[in-house]
Structure formats: structure tokens, C-alpha cells
Amino acid sequence: MKNMREKILTVATQLFESRGIHASGVDTIIAESGVAKATLYKYFPSKNQLIIEYLREKSNRFYAWINEKLADKKGDSQEVLFELCNLYEQWITTPEFNGLPFHIGSVEFPDPAHPVHHYSVELSNELQHYLSELAAIAGIKDAQTLGQQLTIIFEGGAMIERLSPDSGAARRAKNAAITLIKASI
Amino acid sequence: MKNMREKILTVATQLFESRGIHASGVDTIIAESGVAKATLYKYFPSKNQLIIEYLREKSNRFYAWINEKLADKKGDSQEVLFELCNLYEQWITTPEFNGLPFHIGSVEFPDPAHPVHHYSVELSNELQHYLSELAAIAGIKDAQTLGQQLTIIFEGGAMIERLSPDSGAARRAKNAAITLIKASI
DNA sequence: TAACATTCAGACAGACCTGTTCGCTTTTTT
DNA sequence: AAAAAAGCGAACAGGTCTGTCTGAATGTTA
DSSP states (O other): OOOHHHHHHHHHHHHHHHHOSTTSOHHHHHHHHTOOHHHHHHHSSSHHHHHHHHHHHHHHHHHHHHHHHHTTTTTSTTHHHHHHHHHHHHHHHSTTOOSOHHHHHHHHSOOTTSHHHHHHHHHHHHHHHHHHHHHHHTTOTTHHHHHHHHHHHHHHHHHHHHHSTTSSHHHHHHHHHHHHHHHTO | OOOHHHHHHHHHHHHHHHHOSTTSOHHHHHHHHTOOHHHHHHHSSSHHHHHHHHHHHHHHHHHHHHHHHHGGGTTSTTHHHHHHHHHHHHHHHSTTOOSOHHHHHHHHSOOTTSHHHHHHHHHHHHHHHHHHHHHHHTTOTTHHHHHHHHHHHHHHHHHHHHHSTTSSHHHHHHHHHHHHHHHTO
8 A cells, every 4th residue: 555644644634623633542543544553653753743744734735725716816806805705615615624624723732832733823824824915916905904804704704614504604704704805995 | 618619610721721621631620729539520520511611601701791891882872882892802812811712612522412512502602692682782784694793703813813812813803893893884 | 486665463651531439537517 | 516518638440542562464576
């Protein structure tokens, strides 16, 4: 087998998101993925590192997806921002969506000095920078402010959509974001 | 001693918020609070119940505080909503603020069937109902929508303010909320 | 087919988990 | 001051945690 690493990461991802990180022991991860313990520790030097790889992988997937979808819209004045809102709604209403991974990381490891918490904060900041840059490209004056406000709505909306899936949170978050964008033009 | 229960709850609260719930063992809680294990299990039949009492206590405190501050403003047309935004910013920028407790509960216990998760969702819904009713009293037409949108912003802002305390998230969340309120009048 | 690398199952260490039960001591009430 | 209640420390049960190591069984390459 060549994709041991991938298989382990896939199983770990499912377990982390369905049971939580602390509640998913290494023994469970190797049992579910049919892998020896030594193999896991060969590809991931520690559970912390496995968690961080999980966060990174999820983040990469998100940006790859949204950048592809947004590729032809960029620079198209404010249109890119409105399309972003649609994609956001689409993303968090997908059945596979289980909350933002870096929320799990930062909550389960509240100590700011912990590598998992630290990396989670980095990912949240990365999202903020991404959205701010998108706003800047779209010609928003105070792009920094709108970027962070969109981050706030997106993270809050993701949280509530996961807690109460059929409450309409995703659409209302999208609409709130649109209102904010229009107000900042 | 008469306030054993309170002491246990206080220590548990601090531990839950600084280390996380799963990472705070019963042994640690009793050691920090100088209480015998049997005493803890007399006041709280299980750790789950202790967690739920922690969530309830924190929630009660919040509503008591905000209702007191808002008492004279209620019914004062939209003024109550703007004051609410100020209080919100105040609340999450307090040094004692460590994130929304029901976020911790829902993330650390992702299984919807788990009592802690279930109660956490209840608390998030309660916040939403509270804000919706406030909006209704203030005369907002679609109070349900504004209520949930404010919830989204408040929860998202709380999250990011905790992750990046000095990024201005609290103020921008407040301003976003104000923009949304004005847009819905 | 022979040499090499990888993966396997499982034991092991040392620590921690929740919850129960035990006498013994302290505090409160009558 | 005597009786009742409450709390203490400590041990116990049965399980789980991360991480290391071993020898045997696979798989790959030459």
C-alpha cells in the first residue's frame, strides 16, 4: 500500500469530527483504518502532528475549492464578493460539513501555547487575510474591516449552522454578509 | 462549609475554560478545590451533570447582567438594540471572558445525542430567541431574521475575539451588528 | 529467487480516566 | 454535651490514554 498516510488521515478526520479530538484515541484510529500503531507513528511523529495535518488538509481543500470556483470572477469589481457569499452558503450546507476544523482545534486545546491551538489561530487569521484581500481586490475602501466582519459572520454562521442545521442560519448569514458588503461600498 | 457546591463549580469553571473539559479530570477538580471526591459526587451525580451546571450557571449570569443593564431601555424603540450592541462588546472584551461556554460544550461533545451537546444547542437557541424577542419589542418587522443574524455575529465575534484578542474583532462585530439593525428598520 | 523495506499484531510502560466504597475525623444541630 | 450529618483521605475497579519496542509476516525490487 502506498496511501497509508492518506487512509490514516481520512479515518482520523472522520473520528475527530464525529467524536471530537480528545475522544478519538490513537488505538481507535488505527483499528478503524486497519493499520499498525507503528505505521501511524512512522507517518505522524505524534498525535499532535496528526491533528495539525488534519487541520492543514481541511484548510487546503477549502481554499482549493473556493479559488477554483472564484477564478473567473476575480477582479470583477464587487461581483466576486457576492459570489463568495453564495459559495460560503453552499460550503456550510453541504452534508459533509461538520463545523470549521480550526474551531475544534482551538476549543479542544484552549492553551494558546499549545501547537494545535496556535495553528488553529493561524488558520483563522489566514481566513481573515484571505477575505480582506478579496475585499481589497474588489475595491472596498476599508477592506481590512470588511474582511474581518465577513470572517465573523462566516465563522458564526458555520457554528450555528452546525448546531441547528435546519434553522436557516446559512442563508441568513449569507444575507447578512451581503448587507455588510453593500454598506461598505 | 456550606458553599462546597459553589466552590467546586467555580474551580471546575476555571479548569474547563483554561484547559478544556476533557482535559480537566475529576481528580484535578477535587485537588484544586480541596474537596473529597465523594463530596463532588454528592453534589453532582456525574461529571456530565457538573458540566451542564457549569453551562447553566454561566448562561444565567449573562442574562442577569444584561437584563439588569437593559432594564430601563426596554421598549425604548430601537435604542435597546444599539445599547445591546454596546453591552455585547463590553461583555466579550472583559478579561474574564474565555469564549462562549456552549461553544466549548458543543465542540467537545459533537454527538448531538450527548446531553452536554444537546444542552449547548439549547443555550444557543435560547440566545437566538432572546435576541429575536428583543428585536420584536423594538418593533423590527422581521425580528426572527434579525435575531438570528445578531446571534451569528455575536457568536462569531466572541469566537474570534477569543482567538485573536487584540485584532479589533469585538468592535467590528458590534459595528456589523449596528449596520444590520439599521438595515432592518 | 534473493535481498531489502514495509507493515503486521501485540505486549509493554506509566499515567490518567470516571465512579464507588471504606473507615475516620470534623462540623453542625439538638 | 450528645447525636447526627457531612467531609476527609485513600484505596479500588475496570478502562483508556500516548508512545515504544519486538519478532514475525508480508510486499517490493533486483
